[in-house]
Amino acid sequence: MSAIASKYGVSANSIQAFNGISNPNLLYVGKKLKIPSGATSEIPYTVKKGDSLGSIASRFGVKLSDVCSRNGISSPNLIKVGQKIIIPVKGAIKPKSSLLPQSLIKTLSSIKPHAGKWKKIIIHHSATPVDDAMNMHRVHKARGMKNGLAYHFVISNGSRKAYDGEVFIGTRWKGQLDGGHVKKLSWNQTCIGICLIGNFELKPPSTKQLNTLEGLCKYLMNRCRIPKSQVTTHKLLHPGHTACPGKFLSLPSFVRRLNP
DSSP, X not given: OHHHHHHHTSOHHHHHHHTTOSOGGGOOTTOOOXXXXXXOOEEEEEOOTTOOHHHHHHHHTOOHHHHHHHHTOSOTTOOOTTXXXXXXXXXXXXXXXXXXXXXXXXXXXXXXXXXTTOOEEEEEEOSBXXXXXXXXXXXXXXXXXXXXXXXXEEEEESOTTSOEEEEEEOHHHHTTOOOOSSSSHHHHHHEEEEEESBOTTTSOOXXXXXXXXXXXXXXXXXXXXXXXXXXXXXXXXXXXXXXXTOTTSOHHHHHXXXXX
């Protein structure tokens, strides 16, 4: 395998993974191999029984931290059989998780989600072109919401003092409290609410907001075991009740970004 890899200027690990070969010593004469392009930098991998993230990284000759970073994995122990991950086979690739600043990832990692509680992620917009999480908290408190801010997370558009794409972690997430962002109690008990500042009936969210939303959704999907099929919008969760998050935030387009 090494000789073949050397001939084509690629790594033996990349050939092995590209062809689904578990044991490179079991090659036989006449076996046809697909040779990945030298530009290939990422390889999909499905976690198998007995795998650990460390053993997978070692097998492909990459750093454990790079694998974690590329897949938005906060803890190497949080993988399961059948999970699809991406292996950055050519050195450290700045990952999808770089969509979130390390300081935010560190803060998120310090909050332990209640096991099995969270089933969906619901995307909202504030319907206001200028706003911030603390103002929303005051408004929601004035409406009689005991815990204030109805959402678990707010992503700024750069208005007021927050920077574009900045994430505010609400008390409801820090304390693992039910949301207040949708009508039914049962939904609020199981749905994580993320609100982007802006009115997306008038204009689309900013690129930085979408990048942050992608990174945050991937983090929460991995941490809470939420499949991408359960990432939706307020409008789709409750048809006919609301236009939130507006016509300029396309869920199908966004969900495609959540592929590994």
